[in-house]
Amino acid sequence: MSDLAPEIRRVLREHARLPVDVDTLGDQADLFRAGMTSHASVNLMLALEDAFDVEFPDSMLTRNVFDSVAGIDAAIQQLRKQAA
Numbered sequence: 001m002s003d004l005a006p007e008i009r010r011v012l013r014e015h016a017r018l019p020v021d022v023d024t025l026g027d028q029a030d031l032f033r034a035g036m037t038s039h040a041s042v043n044l045m046l047a048l049e050d051a052f053d054v055e056f057p058d059s060m061l062t063r064n065v066f067d068s069v070a071g072i073d074a075a076i077q078q079l080r081k082q083a084a
Helices: 005-015 038-052 069-083
Strands: none
Touching: 005 038, 005 069, 038 069
């Protein structure tokens, strides 16, 4: 995990519409099992793109990229490396 986790959690709190407190979930916890809908995941993706100034390519638009804080963190790090 990188230092992105606090900001990812902030975006989750604001856009994932989870019925549980994001801060009670571990980094590997399944966000869909925690109550995130596919519609909320689209809102989350758009908010993450804005927050981190990245664009998720079609190849990353899969459930497993957005299913945990750790998965989101890894995806954003990969995008930042590709942009550097």
